[in-house]
Amino acid sequence: MTEENKHVEESTVTEETAVEETVVESEEETVDETIEQTETDAKKDELAELKAANAALEDRALRLQAEISNMQRTNARDRQNAAKYRSQSLATNLLEVVDNFERALTTEVTSDDALTLKKGIEMVHGQLLSALEREKVTMIDPLNEPFDPNFHQAVSTMPAEEGQATDVVVNVLQKGYQLDDRVIRPAMVIVSA
Template structure:
């Protein structure tokens, strides 16, 4: 074989080897790209999974906070209900005691009048001066009326007043003695009373017409 042919043959072999090397490099690069792509896909999947777990954890945390808030509100409600129940019981007890104490105070203020009446009754048994007895009874009556007034009890005015059905109970109607007395109360059959401006007994009256 001539040198010229040998050189050409060597040259072709070198080109072939170089071509094979280039092809191998291309295959290697392609394989690396595939591996990189596969790795990226795996990383992306892991991130997505991690992201999903994070949302679930957030929901679980929110649920736990909500349950704790509900438990706290329930505890506050139960405490408030218990406090209100205690307040109601205490108020009812205080009101009952106030009524009882108020009644006892009113009775205590009347006892001196009872003492005066007992003495007057004893005096009447041997008294000869009728006017003195009448005067004593009148004083006892005035004392009693004052005690009633001190306890908020007032006599309802009647004679000369216009009929007021909120205060008066007309049991009879008679011809008025004068023109001025027409439509007005001319007589009181039974005294009426108010306590703290509330009627406890209407006055029974006679009205002129």
Template sequence: MAKKSTRATSEETQSTSTDSATTSTASETAKAATSATEQTAKATQVDPQAQQIADLKAQLTDKDDQLLRAQAEIVNMQNRNKKEQAALLKYDGQALAKDVLPVLDNLERALATEADDEAAQQLKKGVEMVYGHLQDALKKHGVTEVAAAGEKFDPNVHQAVQTVPVDDDHPADTVVQVLQRGYLLKDRTLRPAMVVVAQ
């Protein structure tokens, strides 16, 4: 009886020891799992300050980009404005010069008439003086006459209103006669010359 009791006690002790070891292992496994879960949660959890810094950096980069674009646009506008102002200064008075050209044409027609008596000659002399002064004033402001008679036809400065057959004196595409003088304002055509062209 005593031996049986000792055996039973020994078996119970071993069983308890095994249960205790199993419980200890399970407890350690649970702790390890909990620790791993906490570490994963910490890793996946975003630090609010770090997120805020990242957002601010993104906003700063965006603002820098907008600033650079705005500065480039301002520089482009300034360059366009300078070019427009330079063109305005270069071709200043173009409208006035265009309006004066018919006056010059009329003075030329007046000078082409014959002056028979002394009074007419005096008048013609006065017209010549006015014509000369007007031409000088126009030249002073960059208005020059288009070279036409005997020149090769150039559609940029000549306007063909009539054609004549080619002959020995006038090869093809040359200006035979000038019907109305043309003028340039610096390098811009103010009025093309009306010409007769050999073809």
């Protein structure tokens, strides 16, 4: 082998080695780029997951705040109603007493002792009505007013007299009462038909 052939052979080997090294370096760079791309994609996926979890937590926090606010409003309204209608049970129980006083006052008396007793009953009846009014319990006495099923309970009807409108209260059998805007006992009435 001549020097020249040796040189050519070495040159060929060197070129082949250089080409192989370039291919290996190129493959290593591709692998490195792939690894970097995979790591970047993994970080992007993790970031997207964290953002989605954060958005879900923020939504849940807003919903819980709204629920707490609704509960507070409901609780405040319930407390106001409890204070507003605290007298309802007592007033309902006392209405029978008022009815009995009114029945007693319709009795005709002639003796002085009976008149004195009736006067005492009138005073107690007045005090009881005043106490109920202070608690915002008011009487529903709908005589000659249009029938309203929200405030009246019709127990009977009567034919309307000439010139009289229909659906008008013509007789009150039992007065009704309301506490503020709540009816605690509707008036029992007879209505014209």
